[in-house]
Amino acid sequence: MLMNDRLREVVTSTSILMVSLWLVPSLAAAQAAEVPRAWDSRPDLNGIWQAIGTAHWNIQDHSASAGPPDMGAIGAVPPGQGVVVGNEIPYQPSALEQKQWNFENRFTEDPEIKCFMPGVPRATYLPYPFQIIQGDQKIMLVYGFADANRTIHMDKESPEPAPIDTWMGRSHGQWDGDTLVVDVAGFNGEAWFDRAGNFSSNLLHVVERYTLTGPNVLMYEATIEDPNVFTRPWTIRMPLYRRLEENVQILEFKCVEFTEDLLYGHLRKDPTR
Amino acid sequence: MNRTRTVVVLIAAGVSLVAVPTIASPADYHHVHVTASNATEAVKWYTLYMDCQPLADRDDGVDCDGVQIVFDSRPSLGTSQRTGIDHISFSYADLTSKMAELEAVGVRGSGVRLQRFEDGSTLRDAPGLFKHGFVFDPWGTRIEMVEDTDYLGFHHIHLSATDPAATLAWYQEMFDGDSARLRDRLSGVLFGDTWLLASHHEEGTPAATAGRAIDHIAFSVDNLDLIGADLRGSGVEFLEEPAVPEGGRTSGRRALIAGPDNVRLALVEAWFAGVATDLNHPVDITTDLQPYTVPRTPWGAPDFQGVWTGDAAHGIPLQRPEDLANVQVLTPEQAAARRERGTLGSIWGYESEWRDTTLGYVKSAPSRQVAMVIDPPDGRIPPMTAKGEESRVAARAARRPLAEGPEDLSSWVRCITRGLVPTPGVYNNGIQIVQGPGYVALQREMIHETRVVPTDPRSHLGPDIRSWLGDARGHWEDDTLVVEIRNFNGRAPYQGSSDTLMMVERYTRTGPNTLEYRFTIDDPTVWTRPWTGMFAFVRDDTQYELVEYACHEGNYGMTNILSGARAQEKAAHEVKK
Numbered sequence: 001m002l003m004n005d006r007l008r009e010v011v012t013s014t015s016i017l018m019v020s021l022w023l024v025p026s027l028a029a030a031q032a033a034e035v036p037r038a039w040d041s042r043p044d045l046n047g048i049w050q051a052i053g054t055a056h057w058n059i060q061d062h063s064a065s066a067g068p069p070d071m072g073a074i075g076a077v078p079p080g081q082g083v084v085v086g087n088e089i090p091y092q093p094s095a096l097e098q099k100q101w102n103f104e105n106r107f108t109e110d111p112e113i114k115c116f117m118p119g120v121p122r123a124t125y126l127p128y129p130f131q132i133i134q135g136d137q138k139i140m141l142v143y144g145f146a147d148a149n150r151t152i153h154m155d156k157e158s159p160e161p162a163p164i165d166t167w168m169g170r171s172h173g174q175w176d177g178d179t180l181v182v183d184v185a186g187f188n189g190e191a192w193f194d195r196a197g198n199f200s201s202n203l204l205h206v207v208e209r210y211t212l213t214g215p216n217v218l219m220y221e222a223t224i225e226d227p228n229v230f231t232r233p234w235t236i237r238m239p240l241y242r243r244l245e246e247n248v249q250i251l252e253f254k255c256v257e258f259t260e261d262l263l264y265g266h267l268r269k270d271p272t273r
Numbered sequence: 274m275n276r277t278r279t280v281v282v283l284i285a286a287g288v289s290l291v292a293v294p295t296i297a298s299p300a301d302y303h304h305v306h307v308t309a310s311n312a313t314e315a316v317k318w319y320t321l322y323m324d325c326q327p328l329a330d331r332d333d334g335v336d337c338d339g340v341q342i343v344f345d346s347r348p349s350l351g352t353s354q355r356t357g358i359d360h361i362s363f364s365y366a367d368l369t370s371k372m373a374e375l376e377a378v379g380v381r382g383s384g385v386r387l388q389r390f391e392d393g394s395t396l397r398d399a400p401g402l403f404k405h406g407f408v409f410d411p412w413g414t415r416i417e418m419v420e421d422t423d424y425l426g427f428h429h430i431h432l433s434a435t436d437p438a439a440t441l442a443w444y445q446e447m448f449d450g451d452s453a454r455l456r457d458r459l460s461g462v463l464f465g466d467t468w469l470l471a472s473h474h475e476e477g478t479p480a481a482t483a484g485r486a487i488d489h490i491a492f493s494v495d496n497l498d499l500i501g502a503d504l505r506g507s508g509v510e511f512l513e514e515p516a517v518p519e520g521g522r523t524s525g526r527r528a529l530i531a532g533p534d535n536v537r538l539a540l541v542e543a544w545f546a547g548v549a550t551d552l553n554h555p556v557d558i559t560t561d562l563q564p565y566t567v568p569r570t571p572w573g574a575p576d577f578q579g580v581w582t583g584d585a586a587h588g589i590p591l592q593r594p595e596d597l598a599n600v601q602v603l604t605p606e607q608a609a610a611r612r613e614r615g616t617l618g619s620i621w622g623y624e625s626e627w628r629d630t631t632l633g634y635v636k637s638a639p640s641r642q643v644a645m646v647i648d649p650p651d652g653r654i655p656p657m658t659a660k661g662e663e664s665r666v667a668a669r670a671a672r673r674p675l676a677e678g679p680e681d682l683s684s685w686v687r688c689i690t691r692g693l694v695p696t697p698g699v700y701n702n703g704i705q706i707v708q709g710p711g712y713v714a715l716q717r718e719m720i721h722e723t724r725v726v727p728t729d730p731r732s733h734l735g736p737d738i739r740s741w742l743g744d745a746r747g748h749w750e751d752d753t754l755v756v757e758i759r760n761f762n763g764r765a766p767y768q769g770s771s772d773t774l775m776m777v778e779r780y781t782r783t784g785p786n787t788l789e790y791r792f793t794i795d796d797p798t799v800w801t802r803p804w805t806g807m808f809a810f811v812r813d814d815t816q817y818e819l820v821e822y823a824c825h826e827g828n829y830g831m832t833n834i835l836s837g838a839r840a841q842e843k844a845a846h847e848v849k850k
Contacts, residue, residue, distance in 0.1 A: 039571040039710075046709045116826045131725055133709040135578055136571050140707040140714045142723045149716060149723045151705065151819075166821035190826075247731050252740040256689045256825045260679040267835035269677035269842070 035212040038134060043178050043212045045132045048248050049240040051125035054080025058196035059236055061087050085235040095229040102197025111191055115255035117148045117167035119191025120184050120206050121222040129243050131250050144250050152182055162186020165202055180210040201228035216242040312344035314613040323363055338426030340467060352413035353487040357433055357479040357536035360415035364428040368404050368420035372396055375408055401458050413486035429468035433479045437471035440533045444469055448492050481535040491539035497526055522546040567752040567782045570708055575752040577706045581788050581810035582817045583697035586640050588615035589808055593644035593652025602641040612639035645806040654804055661799035665769045675838040684765040688824035690741045691719045693767040694792050703819050713747060713754060720824045726756050734760055741765050754780040773798045786812045
């Protein structure tokens with residue numbers, strides 16, 4: 001697998017950081033005191049988390065721009081600093097054309113508009129909270145959009161092939177020190193990364209890293225590779241914040257009914273589209 | 274080859290079928306053993322609809338005018354169509370009325386599925402031959418119905434072959450049938466008065482018969498060793514050497530050989546009497562329960578984690594049938610028959626191979642529970658209030674025969690929610706439970722809805738936050754998870770429930786592989802008293818795994834239903850003109 005120098009540098013320095021955390025007991029102990037621990041002394045990720053930012057609009061740097069005219073300021077896209085490390089997504093030329101087409105047709109083609117499952121990593125930074133339920137053999141992630149969820153299999157020796165390709169893929173996890181590393185593959189290639197039309201194919205392979213840096217901050221990093229679409233792997237990184245409101249819970253947001261005019265309005269007895 | 278032998282045809286999923294000894298020879302029939310519930314139902318089906326007779330000395334087969342069909346109770350890998358043994362055929366003197374009779378029965382009644390020709394008709398004339406049409410039995414065997422007054426009753430076995438002439442010649446030579454022409458038009462081989470026909474297989478090679486609805490054809494032979502040597506000399510492949518199979522009821526030996534076109538054939542000695550198989554069901558949820566110590570999670574909560582399925586409870590009626598008023602539990606035979614009837618009644622519209630490979634119902638013993646409602650004790654839902662009755666009538670009156678838009682269809686069809694009670698349906702009855710300290714996540718397979726239940730004390734959401742599945746709060750009562758749910762939006766009513774419903778679910782692990790589920794429906798607006806239902810989920814990690822159920826994402830059903838409704842309106846409008 002080809003990596004450019006910049007990415008290799010990032011990966012290398014991260015590894016060194018992890019190794020040093022492991023090797024220096026005092027540092028590890030210092031960190032241990034700061035993050036909640038589960039029954040097995042692993043970091044306790046249980047809780048309700050949410051990304052704050054504009055990655056759901058566009059994972060890359062972007063200026064403010066207009067939305068649908070009728071929506072005024074509510075529909076406008078706020079400016080945002082991207083979450084892609086280095087800001088560049090290394091598209092193959094034909095894939096870049098597809099991305100552009102996606103962008104131009106986003107108001108009908110974006111799976112989010114249709115209330116389809118968001119896929120990985122998009123589910124993580126949609127503007128809705130998600131809950132981590134950390135069991136002793138599985139970890140379940142329950143997202144606040146489209147009834148989406150994932151089961152991270154912690155009890156498998158090595159990643160098993162997905163029985164079928166799916167929107168949310170098949171997730172296998174293991175601990176790398178205090179970091180939960182999740183290998184996700186078996187995607188159906190239908191999901192996008194954001195509302196700007198960034199996308200991948202069914203060869204998408206995501207390696208996620210979840211690291212508590214304090215009781216209320218969960219650093220999220222995902223390395224993305226897809227030989228159909230990109231020329232090399234690339235990485236996104238952002239903090240996820242714990243929702244601290246008293247009695248906060250994931251509320252049911254079944255968005256299907258709000259898409260029915262969009263999807264089936266032309267088939268109504270009195271067509272709405 | 275000049276030997277006497279009996280022809281036996283074996284259909285599986287199953288049906289096996291014994292064709293008649295054809296040559297004037299005293300060879301006896303042998304029997305092929307098949308196991309329980311499906312076999313019993315299949316005997317009924319062929320008796321009722323194909324005018325066969327149950328075998329006198331065994332309960333797993335029928336005699337159709339001298340041809341035996343014996344049934345094997347294992348899930349089939351799919352229909353016989355497009356395999357090397359495409360179909361079997363029955364002949365009737367008045368086919369028009371026979372087909373009308375079957376069409377009236379329909380799939381909902383008893384799993385009779387008619388195959389239509391391109392123009393929508395179920396019957397047509399085969400020029401120079403006779404009228405014919407096709408039906409499927411509930412287990413995927415394709416049956417050609419013909420009106421051939423020369424040969425009534427069981428008519429023929431129809432092979433699908435890459436080279437029909439060569440295939441027929443092979444059977445004629447190997448099994449000593451008579452080459453003949455049916456109505457002087459179709460080449461075939463006659464065994465007695467039963468035809469073996471072969472058509473050209475349209476695309477590629479025919480699919481293998483093994484494991485499909487018609488599993489194989491068996492011939493009974495006088496001297497297995499002699500004919501075996503002959504076949505071997507002709508280069509025929511033996512899939513199973515002549516031997517008494519495990520569970521064989523007599524010392525009769527059987528051999529399995531590979532015929533042309535991926536057809537599996539059996540050769541058996543005349544005194545072969547089938548194979549006795551145990552009713553070996555992995556889980557029986559209605560056996561007496563031993564005291565069970567519920568395992569704990571590492572943090573000390575009762576541990577319910579894993580993948581469970583309601584498949585075993587499929588077919589339990591919600592309310593106690595009146596003719597079972599004083600029955601405690603069904604007999605295993607009654608339970609098996611009820612499941613089979615329930616399955617047959619719910620397969621409309623589905624290909625049998627899809628059904629047989631998707632349903633988990635065959636993997637656990639059918640529940641012997643009489644009804645789901647356990648309170649009131651009579652097993653009947655209590656009377657509705659006047660307001661409840663009024664709402665029910667109004668809801669019924671508001672139904673439109675043709676959906677004007679998605680809202681006219683159920684929340685299930687719309688892929689919004691499967692509803693409040695996960696009553697086992699014909700497929701995808703799984704639930705997955707994952708627990709963390711203070712939380713139990715209950716994920717339902719269908720529509721991948723997940724309810725995250727907090728088990729620490731906390732107040733419900735305010736009354737202005739309402740949802741399809743409601744707001745759940747849990748607590749442990751001993752080893753039972755009690756979930757109280759309210760704040761329903763009332764738009765996915767259960768048996769007529771409204772937005773004032775307060776629902777209580779109780780999950781109790783009663784054994785290593787059983788999770789009892791009780792649901793109490795308390796909606797004072799609708800019913801005069803609360804009522805409670807119960808069924809059990811079972812667990813078998815080796816046989817059940819949840820796979821993402823992307824319902825809305827692939828809801829072609831919605832598009833098809835609505836566009837169908839628009840087409841019907843248009844057609845009705847054209848007629849008026």
